[in-house]
Amino acid sequence: MRSTSNGKNLLLGLAAAALVACGGGGGGPTGTNNANNNGNTGGNTGGSTSADITVSGLNFTPSATTIPKGTAVNWSWNSCGSDGYGGQTCVDHSLVWDDGSPGLAATSSASYQRTFAAAGTYSYHCAIHGTTTTGMRGTVTVQ
Numbered sequence: 001m002r003s004t005s006n007g008k009n010l011l012l013g014l015a016a017a018a019l020v021a022c023g024g025g026g027g028g029p030t031g032t033n034n035a036n037n038n039g040n041t042g043g044n045t046g047g048s049t050s051a052d053i054t055v056s057g058l059n060f061t062p063s064a065t066t067i068p069k070g071t072a073v074n075w076s077w078n079s080c081g082s083d084g085y086g087g088q089t090c091v092d093h094s095l096v097w098d099d100g101s102p103g104l105a106a107t108s109s110a111s112y113q114r115t116f117a118a119a120g121t122y123s124y125h126c127a128i129h130g131t132t133t134t135g136m137r138g139t140v141t142v143q
């Protein structure tokens with residue numbers, strides 16, 4: 001009776017040791033992968049590096065834009081619409097910087113981009129429908 005009982009205990013001990021060994025081996029690589037995934041997720045969360053403004057109607061939309069330094073701002077002309085008789089009518093707009101920087105001559109279909117490296121407030125207007133203080137105009141605030 002004693003010898004049989006000792007034999008069972010020995011087998012149970014070996015089986016338990018084998019289970020511990022398998023569990024430890026599987027857990028290592030899984031833990032490493034999770035750490036790498038968490039690092040990638042953190043790296044992708046950054047600020048926007050561009051902003052879009054539509055030139056349509058008699059407005060720059062949005063008329064006021066605030067961006068961090070180094071951001072590229074894109075203006076897209078969308079100033080053609082129905083003339084009410086099945087045709088199309090287009091309105092020309094220009095982009096003139098109040099500080100004299102090069103802008104864009106009057107057109108009804110264009111895109112224009114400017115990247116702002118220095119902080120400040122940059123004002124602009126359409127020379128046809130606005131002035132530096134009235135009408136069709138906008139500002140870009142760079143922080």
Ligand SMILES: [Cu+2]
Nearest residue numbers: 093126128129
């Ligand atoms: Cu205009």
